[in-house]
Amino acid sequence: MSIQVIPPVSPPARVDSEVGPLRSVLLHRPGNELKRLTPRNNDQLLFDGIPWVDRAQDEHDAFAALLRSRGVEVLLVADLLTDTLADPRARAAGIHAAVEERRLGLELADALRSHLTGLPAATLVEVLMSGMTFEELPASEGASLVRRMRHPHDFAVTPLPNLLFTRDSSIWVGDRVAITSLTMPARRRETSITDLIYAYHPRFASAGRAYGAHSAPVEGGDVLLLAPGVLAIGVGERTTPAGAESFARSVFADGLAHTVLAVPIEQRRASMHLDTVCTMVDVDAVVMYPAIQDTLSAYPLRPTGEGGLAVAGPAPFLTAAAEAMGIERLRAIDTGLDPVTAEREQWDDGNNTLALAPGVVVAYERNVETNTRLEENGIEVLRISGYELGSGRGGPRCMSCPLSRDQIA
Numbered sequence: 012m013s014i015q016v017i018p019p020v021s022p023p024a025r026v027d028s029e030v031g032p033l034r035s036v037l038l039h040r041p042g043n044e045l046k047r048l049t050p051r052n053n054d055q056l057l058f059d060g061i062p063w064v065d066r067a068q069d070e071h072d073a074f075a076a077l078l079r080s081r082g083v084e085v086l087l088v089a090d091l092l093t094d095t096l097a098d099p100r101a102r103a104a105g106i107h108a109a110v111e112e113r114r115l116g117l118e119l120a121d122a123l124r125s126h127l128t129g130l131p132a133a134t135l136v137e138v139l140m141s142g143m144t145f146e147e148l149p150a151s152e153g154a155s156l157v158r159r160m161r162h163p164h165d166f167a168v169t170p171l172p173n174l175l176f177t178r179d180s181s182i183w184v185g186d187r188v189a190i191t192s193l194t195m196p197a198r199r200r201e202t203s204i205t206d207l208i209y210a211y212h213p214r215f216a217s218a219g220r221a222y223g224a225h226s227a228p229v230e231g232g233d234v235l236l237l238a239p240g241v242l243a244i245g246v247g248e249r250t251t252p253a254g255a256e257s258f259a260r261s262v263f264a265d266g267l268a269h270t271v272l273a274v275p276i277e278q279r280r281a282s283m284h285l286d287t288v289c290t291m292v293d294v295d296a297v298v299m300y301p302a303i304q305d306t307l308s309a310y311p312l313r314p315t316g317e318g319g320l321a322v323a324g325p326a327p328f329l330t331a332a333a334e335a336m337g338i339e340r341l342r343a344i345d346t347g348l349d350p351v352t353a354e355r356e357q358w359d360d361g362n363n364t365l366a367l368a369p370g371v372v373v374a375y376e377r378n379v380e381t382n383t384r385l386e387e388n389g390i391e392v393l394r395i396s397g398y399e400l401g402s403g404r405g406g407p408r409c410m411s412c413p414l415s416r417d418q419i420a
């Protein structure tokens with residue numbers, strides 16, 4: 012008698028909330044792109060330090076292992092991108108996005124394109140993620156003025172160290188994926204990679220798109236799916252008011268939401284995204300940076316019958332959110348910290364938790380006080396170390412893009 016092996020079925024891509032049991036997630040294991048960081052370029056590349064890459068990889072592997080041990084399927088960007096580049100259209104598009112003719116000049120851009128076209132998929136993936144210096148270009152390519160005048164260590168293809176933060180470059184809302192529009196020049200090309208994966212990887216062949224080819228800036232770290240049909244969008248250093256407005260229009264037009272709360276956040280690095288100051292830890296609870304708890308506000312946006320947008324508020328965030336979610340109260344778990352500890356732990360992404368299920372979150376272990384208060388409030392905290400990962404200013408939520416969550420019962 013033969014035993015039939017039934018292959019594991021991938022859960023369908025669909026995300027309706029921040030806390031529904033997590034089934035599948037997109038991560039990026041940091042690689043050689045982090046080795047491009049130097050004290051001269053780290054500010055521009057949005058890192059606050061120079062990570063020890065091997066250790067960052069170990070920490071990331073432990074994060075992925077924790078998720079797997081909890082039954083979450085972990086997909087990695089590099090693997091998906093390698094499969095994706097088997098399609099010649101994907102290769103051409105990836106190369107097109109990586110070669111900046113304006114910076115390289117016609118001569119060198121042509122030479123670089125033909126060089127990249129000839130590379131095997133695995134090497135091309137490496138170049139698309141880690142970039143390429145002028146020195147690394149084969150000597151035969153492009154005897155251009157640009158090449159002669161640039162420093163050998165300058166980048167012919169810029170590296171993408173922030174790929175690690177998969178949260179920001181695509182977002183699932185319901186059964187559709189939105190490719191975001193990233194604000195900072197150092198990150199813009201990341202969306203060409205997510206775009207290719209969702210367009211050409213067989214796994215996502217049937218995925219519908221949200222937010223079309225809009226260009227007003229919206230980053231995934233600013234978008235919280237508070238409840239099915241209710242989104243909060245932070246507006247600050249990254250997502251602009253125009254971005255929040257056009258994202259709202261688009262999710263309304265697609266019937267993916269009935270309310271979007273536009274939430275002003277301070278325009279500074281410490282609070283670059285809404286998820287740096289507030290993340291959901293349960294169906295009716297958030298962990299929030301205490302300093303903003305009383306002042307955070309929201310402009311509720313709703314569709315009008317004729318395809319327009321009604322803008323209300325501003326109203327206190329917690330009240331507006333609870334009303335839109337149809338619950339009596341959205342609890343902001345009081346981490347009860349003194350202002351200095353709160354500020355230190357917020358900086359280290361203490362408020363940036365990833366929910367694996369209602370009341371179960373992944374958090375950086377270093378934020379001892381915040382984690383203790385979460386536990387005192389009945390939240391299960393799964394700790395990971397992030398001493399090296401954290402130098403990019405991102406925690407467990409930033410480093411993960413949920414592809415599939417179960418509905419909340």
Ligand SMILES: NC(=[NH2+])NCCC[C@H](N)C(=O)O
Pocket residue numbers: 056057058173176178179195198231232233283284286287403404405406408409
């Ligand atoms: N969702 C987030 N909070 N992402 C953090 C992104 C950090 C990254 N270095 C940046 O500045 O863009």
